[in-house]
Amino acid sequence: MLYFVSFGLLLAGLTCINVIFSYQSKYIDPHFGSTLKFQLLMLPLFLGSNLAIGYGIKFGLKAVHQLGYVLIIAKCIEVLISLGMGYWFMKEVPTWKTWIGLGVIGVGIAMVKQK
Numbered sequence: 001m002l003y004f005v006s007f008g009l010l011l012a013g014l015t016c017i018n019v020i021f022s023y024q025s026k027y028i029d030p031h032f033g034s035t036l037k038f039q040l041l042m043l044p045l046f047l048g049s050n051l052a053i054g055y056g057i058k059f060g061l062k063a064v065h066q067l068g069y070v071l072i073i074a075k076c077i078e079v080l081i082s083l084g085m086g087y088w089f090m091k092e093v094p095t096w097k098t099w100i101g102l103g104v105i106g107v108g109i110a111m112v113k114q115k
Contacts, residue, residue, distance in 0.1 A: 016048070069113065
């Protein structure tokens, strides 16, 4: 059960943060004033996202008892979310090189999990 709670919290928190930064890069003027105003408005969302990520890591650690493995999975989730944000906001379609990179990451996870 902790696996699902951890995964859900990590997915929610990382998705929220990536949506905020993707939206900022596409729609917010890069001048300091407008960026500062946007970031200040987003503080409550950042707080909730950081809490979700923190608890996702905490529950993941309780489930697997290896912090390195939990953090690697969190980064893999973030890479997949980043691909989605790239398509959603910038209409970037992953190339074959991207899929090879994801395959290398998958092999690395398999190697880390072996005893």
